[in-house]
Amino acid sequence: MRRFAVTAFGRPLCTLVEDDPVPHGTEVVLDLERCGVCHTDLHLREGHYDLGGGRRLDLAARGMTLPATLGHEILGRVRAAGPEAGAVEIGRRVLAYPWIGCGTCHRCRDGEENLCAAGRCLGVHRPGGFAEAVVVPHPRYLIDVEGLDPSAAATLACSGLTAYSALRKVGGDPARDWLLLVGAGGLGQSALSLARALGHHRIAVADTAPDKRARAASLGADLVLDPADPGARAALLDLETGLAAAIDFVGTPETTRFALDSLRRGGRSITVGLFGGEIALSLPLLPLRALTLTGSYVGNLGELRELVALVQSHRLTLVETETVPLDQAEEAMRRLAAGGAAGRIVLAHAP
Ligand SMILES: [Zn+2]
Ligand SMILES: [Zn+2]
DSSP states (O other): OEEEEESSTTSOOEEEEOOOOOOOTTOEEEEEEEEEOOHHHHHHHHTEEEEETTEEEESGGGTOOSSEEOOOEEEEEEEEEOTTSOSOOTTOEEEEOOOOOOSSSHHHHTTOGGGOTTOOOBTTTBOOSSBSEEEESOGGGEEEOTTSOHHHHHGGGTHHHHHHHHHHTOOSOTTTSEEEEEOOSHHHHHHHHHHHHTTOOEEEEEOSOHHHHHHHHHTTOSEEEOTTSTTHHHHHHTSTTOEEEEEESSOOHHHHHHHHHHOOTTOEEEEOOOOOOOOOOOTTHHHHTTOEEEEOOSOOHHHHHHHHHHHHHHTOOOSOEEEEEGGGHHHHHHHHHTTOOSSEEEEEOOO
């Protein structure tokens, strides 16, 4: 089998050829059919996140080793299962939950494996989906996606799940309270569709790009704003019931400030985007305005199961996808880095 791997941080992916994997214990081997290409893959290839103020989060120091096979939006067909995997239907098309934890800590036992401090995620710490076959450590991480478009279904494991988990943190009354989505790229568009399906009736979308604002309007946003417009914040503060919650899919100092400053008292801002940077925060304003600033990182296994069911029952298409051959992984990464992808690029392989 071939895999397309990072062998040196900051360098192009290399093609590695090795023996087909044999499943041990509870492991399941998937023949890869689709794997989405995510901005996180770009960060992983670079080997760091920008923390602001010249500081970096070094991924090698956080358990990422080379060579690393990226790709965490993995969809495939079950090829083989280990002797302790139980009844796993060979040939079944499944989506793999990638945000796997140690399995023994309190976070993992509470079903929050994505928050495990000793994560063993597919496409980060374990080999991911930029490969012809993927080993999943246990069948419980597999979700049936028969009937869904395979490229669209693959993107649920990160892009869709990230939007869904952030929305689950909004709280309040979705029929009455205003929700602001900052950033109308793939995640923001997914969140808009999902928010509707979850019963949100008052959704504002902010983006500096006119084409993304137009897209949000065509998808049914109730209010569309340019955050660079001096009147945008006032428009949000003037809303009848105020702005109850914001989800920031960008994560720059500017977007964080815009979201925080636009909230009503008791409002909540949820940061999802990993663009990078830092802000100065006036601490008395947190209690005086009773604000909550929280982060949301991907989502848990239960949420991914809920999301797949929601997408199936509402027949939702969350993001536009462009499917390209698996062996063009490097080119896909380059196009994503250059901003040259209209929708989600999904790598495809026909075993
Ligand atoms: Zn991702
Ligand atoms: Zn754990």
